[in-house]
Structures are given as C-alpha cells and as structure tokens.
Amino acid sequence: MSxxxxxxxxxxxxxxxxxxxxxxxxxxxxxxxxxxAGGYSxxxxxxxxxxxxxxxxxxxxxxxxxxxxxxxxKPFILLGMAAACLSCLLFLLPGGWVWPLAGRxxxxxxxxxxxxxxxxxxxxxxxxxxxxxxxRISVMTxxxxxxxxxxxxxxxxxxxxxxxxxxxALCGAAGLLLAMLIREPAGGVARENGGMSxxxxxxxxxxxxxxxxxxxxxxxxxxxxxxxxxxTPLKAEQLGAGGVELTLLVFAFMLPHALxxxxxSHWLVPRFGSNVTIAIGFVVSACCTAGMIAxxxxxxxxxxxxxxxxxxxxHMPLLLGLAIRDVDSSSRATAMGLYQALYAVGxxxxxxxxxxxxxxxxxxxxxxxxxxxxxxxxxxxWSWAVKDKREAARLKRSSESADxxxx
Numbered sequence: 001m002s003x004x005x006x007x008x009x010x011x012x013x014x015x016x017x018x019x020x021x022x023x024x025x026x027x028x029x030x031x032x033x034x035x036x037a038g039g040y041s042x043x044x045x046x047x048x049x050x051x052x053x054x055x056x057x058x059x060x061x062x063x064x065x066x067x068x069x070x071x072x073x074k075p076f077i078l079l080g081m082a083a084a085c086l087s088c089l090l091f092l093l094p095g096g097w098v099w100p101l102a103g104r105x106x107x108x109x110x111x112x113x114x115x116x117x118x119x120x121x122x123x124x125x126x127x128x129x130x131x132x133x134x135x136r137i138s139v140m141t142x143x144x145x146x147x148x149x150x151x152x153x154x155x156x157x158x159x160x161x162x163x164x165x166x167x168x169a170l171c172g173a174a175g176l177l178l179a180m181l182i183r184e185p186a187g188g189v190a191r192e193n194g195g196m197s198x199x200x201x202x203x204x205x206x207x208x209x210x211x212x213x214x215x216x217x218x219x220x221x222x223x224x225x226x227x228x229x230x231x232t233p234l235k236a237e238q239l240g241a242g243g244v245e246l247t248l249l250v251f252a253f254m255l256p257h258a259l260x261x262x263x264x265s266h267w268l269v270p271r272f273g274s275n276v277t278i279a280i281g282f283v284v285s286a287c288c289t290a291g292m293i294a295x296x297x298x299x300x301x302x303x304x305x306x307x308x309x310x311x312x313x314x315h316m317p318l319l320l321g322l323a324i325r326d327v328d329s330s331s332r333a334t335a336m337g338l339y340q341a342l343y344a345v346g347x348x349x350x351x352x353x354x355x356x357x358x359x360x361x362x363x364x365x366x367x368x369x370x371x372x373x374x375x376x377x378x379x380x381x382w383s384w385a386v387k388d389k390r391e392a393a394r395l396k397r398s399s400e401s402a403d404x405x406x407x
Contacts, residue, residue, distance in 0.1 A: 010124070012181055014140055016077070017117060019175030021144025022151075023084040024107055026171065027091065027164035029152045029233050029246045034161050035100060036234065044097065046355015048104050049230055053221070053347025055108025060344060064115045064337015065201060073120035073333070074182050080113025081179050085172030091165040108344075110172075115340055119333045122324065123185050134321035138261045142313065146254035150247055157243025204327060204334050212384060213322045216278070217343035219377035220315060222350030223285055226370040228253045228305065230351045232292065235363055239298050252302040253309035260313025274318050275385035279378050281314035286374035293364045346373075 027034075035045050067076055083106050090103035118137060125133040148168070155163040204210070224230075228250075233241075236249050260281075268277045288308035295301040323339035324332045350373065354366030 009183065012178065013121060013124075016081070016175050016179045016182065017121075017137070017140045018144040018147065019171050019178065020081060020084060020110075020113075020117070021141055022148035023081075023088065023168045023171035023175060024110060024148070025145040026148035026152050026155070026168040027088065028229060029149050029250050030156045030161060030164055030243075032231060032234050033237055033246075037161070038100075040097065040100075041359065043355050043359045046352050046358070048101055049225065049355065050348045050350075050352030051101060051104045052108045052111065053225065053344040053349070053351075055105050056112050056344035057341055057348055059109055059112040060115055060341035061334075061337040063112050064119075064333040064335070064340075067116055067119070067333040067337070068331060072184065073116040073123075074179070074184050076113045076116035077120070077179050077182060078176065080110050080116070081172055081176035083107070083110035083113070083172075085169050085176060088165045088168035088172060092162055092169075112340070115333055115337045118320070119324075119336055120182075120184065122332060134324075135261050135264075135317045138313075138317035138320060139258055142254060142258040142261065146250065146258065149250035149254060152250070153243035153245075153247035156246075201334055204331050205338060207326060207335065209326055210323055210335055210339060213319045214339050214342035216282075216315070216377050216381060217319045217323075217339065218346035219373045219380075220282070220285075220312065220319065220346065221343045222346035222373045223289060223370045223377075224312060224350075225347045226350045226354040226366050226373075227289055227292070227308065231354060231358065231363055231366055232301075232305065235292060235295070235367075236298060236301060238363070239295070239301060241298060245298055249298075249302060249305060253305040256306050256310035257313035260310045261317045263310075264314045264318060268314065269318070274322065275381055275388075278315040278318055279381040279385070281311045282374050282378035282381060284308070284311035286371050286378065289367055289374060290371040293367050 032045055032049070035048060036042075040048075063076060067073060087103045087106035087110055090099050090106060093099040118134070121137050122133050148171075151167065152164045155167055232253075233246055233249065236246060241249065264277055264281075268280070272280075285308055288304045288311065291304040292301060295304060320339075324335050327335040350370070354369055357365035357369055
C-alpha cells in the first residue's frame with residue numbers, strides 16, 4: 001500500500017499524531033487523583049509530574065541533533081510510539097512508588113520524540129509556510145490531547161481508575177503500527193544537505209530568537225503543568241468533581257485551546273503582530289490562574305479554565321513557529337530539540353516547585369506561583385518588543401543617513 005500522495009500522507013500523519021497525544025493524555029486528568037488515592041504525598045506527586053519534563057530536558061536536544069546527523073525522523077517517531085505504550089503499562093504494575101515514577105519518566109521519553117514529529121511535518125511545506133504548518137500541527141496536538149482527556153473521566157468512572165492506562169497502552173500500540181507506514185521526503189535531509197555538522201550546532205544554540213522564545217516557553221509550560229496538566233483536577237475534586245465533572249473541566253480548557261490556534265494565526269496576529277498576541281495570552285493566563293484560587297464553585301472554575309485554555313492556545317503555536325523560523329531545514333531538528341529541551345525545564349520545575357509550595361500552603365501556593373510565571377513572561381515579551389522596535393528604528397536612521405552621505 002503506497003502513501004506517496006499528499007492526501008494519504010497527511011491523513012496517515014494526522015492519525016499517528018492523534019494516537020500519540022491521546023495515549024499520553026488519556027490518563028492525565030485522573031493521574032493526580034489516582035496517585036493521591038494511592039496514599040502518595042503532594043510533594044511526591046509533584047516529583048512524578050516533574051519527572052516528565054526533567055526527562056525531556058535531558059533527552060530532547062541530543063535527540064534532535066542525532067536526527068539531523070542521521071537525516072532521519074521516522075525512527076524517532078517509532079521510538080515515541082513504543083514509549084507511549086510502555087509508559088501506560090508501567091502505571092499498571094503493582095509494587096510501590098517506583099512504577100508510577102518510571103511510567104512518567106518513560107512518558108517523558110515518548111514526548112521527546114515530538115521533535116521528530118514537528119520537523120517531519122514542517123518538511124511537507126515550503127519554508128514560507130512554516131508558521132501555518134506549526135499552527136496546523138498545534139491543532140492536531142490539542143485535538144489528540146482533548147480526545148484523550150475527554151475519555152479519561154468516562155473510562156475511570158465506568159471501568160475503574162486503571163482503565164485509562166490500559167486504553168493509553170492500546171492507543172500507543174495502534175499508533176506504532178500506523179507509524180511504520182510513514183514515509184519521509186525522498187532523499188532525506190542528510191542526502192540533500194550533507195547532514196548536520198557539529199559546527200552548525202553552535203550556530204543554532206546562539207540564535208537570539210530561538211533563545212528568547214525558549215525562555216518564554218519555559219514560563220508558559222510551567223504555568224500549563226501547574227494548572228490543567230497538574231493540580232487543577234485536584235482543585236476540581238475539592239469542589240466536588242467526579243469523573244463526569246473532570247471530563248467537563250477538560251472540555252472547558254481544551255476546546256478554547258484548540259480554537260485559539262485559528263484565532264491567533266488568522267485574526268489576531270495579522271492585526272496586532274506576534275508580540276502583542278503572545279503578551280495578551282500571558283496576561284489573560286495570569287489572571288485566570290490567580291482566579292482559580294478564589295473560585296467558589298465548579299462553574300467558576302470551568303470559566304477560568306475556558307479563558308486560560310484560549311489564552312495559552314494563543315502563544316503556544318506562535319512560540320513553536322518562531323523557534324524554527326530563522327533556521328535552515330538541515331538544522332531544524334536541532335533547533336526544535338533545543339527549544340523543546342529548554343521548555344521542558346518549565347514542565348519539570350513548574351509542578352515540582354508547585355508541589356513543594358502546595359505541601360506547605362495548599363493548592364493556592366502553587367497557583368500563585370503559576371500566576372507569577374505568566375506575569376513574568378508578559379513583561380519579558382513586552383520589553384523585548386520595545387527593544388526590537390527601538391533597534392529597528394535606529395538601524396533605519398543609520399541606513400537613511402548613509403544613503404544621504406552617499407548621495
């Protein structure tokens with residue numbers, strides 16, 4: 001069976017991507033309640049949640065460099081799908097704290113393969129369409145996450161707390177089989193560009209735009225993994241949520257998150273620019289994270305998550321596209337690997353520090369920390385935008401002066 005034509009290739013990639021994210025996120029809404037019911041402390045839960053990002057912090061950059069050196073993406077996609085299946089199975093093993101920690105570490109290895117997914121999908125587009133490609137793949141990401149998280153509560157309530165992990169393993173296995181049919185561009189990156197040289201690595205890691213958006217993404221992912229992908233489900237449980245209510249909470253966050261990718265790229269960015277759109281996203285996210293502290297009911301909590309999901313959906317795809325906008329195709333996996341390895345610092349440190357704060361001051365301590373991260377990101381975005389505007393004006397004046405003297 002051939003998948004050489006564009007429609008079939010795109011359909012196959014979408015199916016694998018959806019299964020990839022579904023397998024990783026199908027148990028996420030019930031993970032902290034599951035661990036809490038198992039008698040684990042909030043501090044340990046923070047360690048388990050943080051290990052996911054810590055693993056990616058170590059693995060993603062070397063994986064990206066290796067992918068560029070080999071000029072291959074598919075082997076790493078296969079690795080990711082296999083790890084997705086294994087991580088879910090590890091959560092099902094009895095025997096104490098080691099297995100949930102191991103399961104989340106392997107999930108971090110799975111998530112590290114996202115480097116290969118994004119770069120392979122970008123190779124299907126012309127260089128001028130990278131931003132739009134990243135917008136589309138962000139929609140696939142959110143869709144897969146939403147499918148998994150919406151199924152989570154129903155599976156847990158209908159078949160028990162272990163059911164989401166078993167379903168995740170099945171999704172991972174199905175994705176692995178489909179991923180074997182993926183075809184890379186003819187010739188591969190290595191044949192077309194001679195492969196990634198070690199000298200190019202240094203050039204990539206000094207790219208100013210890449211480093212800036214990586215820092216912003218560290219803060220953004222810190223907020224995300226403190227809130228919806230971290231301790232928000234526990235807040236919902238404190239307000240009386242069960243399996244169905246957790247499903248509604250996921251829907252309230254993920255649907256606006258998906259819609260924001262379209263709204264940002266098709267409406268806000270053309271009118272206001274990337275910097276203003278990113279800053280708006282962070283400011284709204286800070287307000288909503290702070291709002292969770294005072295939420296008196298599930299209805300108010302749903303509202304904060306709907307706004308927070310939309311806000312985070314504004315800046316996430318833009319940061320992803322900016323990470324590889326100024327990088328040659330032969331170096332994109334390295335750039336993406338560095339970007340994703342750096343934002344994994346937020347995925348690790350955010351829930352880890354929030355778990356420590358929660359242990360001493362309850363969930364409000366972690367949410368206050370998340371609010372501070374979002375506000376810091378908004379300030380950085382605005383200050384860099386002002387600095388760049390002044391620098392552009394200075395260069396324009398210098399150019400005009402030189403033209404006058406030459407005349």
